[in-house]
Amino acid sequence: MSTPPALASAKAVRTPPAAAWEDRGWIGIPDSTYFRAAAYHLKRRSAPTAAAVTGTRAAAALASSAAMRPDAGDDVDLTIPPAFNLQGAKLSAISQATAYQAIRERQTTPPRTRTDRRLAATRLDLHEFTKRLATDATIWRACRSSDIRAPVQQFIFCALHRSQKIGEHWSSIPGYQDRAFCPACGDTIESMEHILFQCDDLGSTTIWTLAKSLWPHGQENWPRDKLGIVLASGCLTTHTQPRAARPAGLPSTGALPQPSDDGALHLLRILISESAYLIWVLRCERVISEHQHTATTITTRWTNTINDRLHTDQLNASRLIRTSTAVIRAQQTWVGTLASESQLPGDWPKSHEVLVGIRAPRIPT
């Protein structure tokens, strides 16, 4: 195909950025649809465009400001005649990285509306407690928080993707619609919110009562029962300072440190993530073995779970990490939660021979 006259005359005045973009096939150029249309209209001009560089920058500024407008409803003709709509990139102008970027751009990502909706709901639940709007990246990173155990991380990751086979998953499968209903109460379509917070028959009320009763920093610093709080438990922060916890009977000048933000948040993330995961595990056990757990069993399982986390922190401080930071963090995390706390040596995390455990919970009736 011969070069159109208009394009030939435009070659002499092509600006370096636009020429480079065109040579590399507009790969990796944001809003390239608009710039390609603008380049076409510039090429159509027979007269030289003297302010081309300035125009390119101005076009970029205009494109940015237009993208921020709430009423992006202007009809702009972006069609380019085939003779001017050059396809592909010059082999001499692309690198391996550019070619790989082109492949990535041509791959279509399937829409993840279910995941996106859950991320948005998680963000709102988190904002209600922390007064900060977390990005999607922050929520995904929180899945891998070191405060969360690996199996709990996996549970949260799947819940964010809504990939657990519960409720609506079965509603559209002929012959399996019965499985959509809650296996415990039987009269509600199952959902993660129902399992974790609404179904009394699955023991969620018992477990959350236990968690709140151990939390020593005041109920005003405990978040509301929301699914988003569980899914973003790895990035929970408080907007108020946790108040100083002093267990009953402990003198104000006792050896134990005051709780810090860091220790209190570590405890909050442990209590919320472990409690939610235990409810999920109990629910799965009930589905698989049809075993109904008593309040005593649930209380014992929850106490053992939290004690395991306490002993992990003690093990890190006394044998594995062995730094004063790990010792202080363990002290600050568990202050106000331990049995016979006033009789413990102040540096209990340093010695793994010191037997520690959370104070015995009362079984909720």
Ligand SMILES: [Zn+2]
């Ligand atoms: Zn139920």
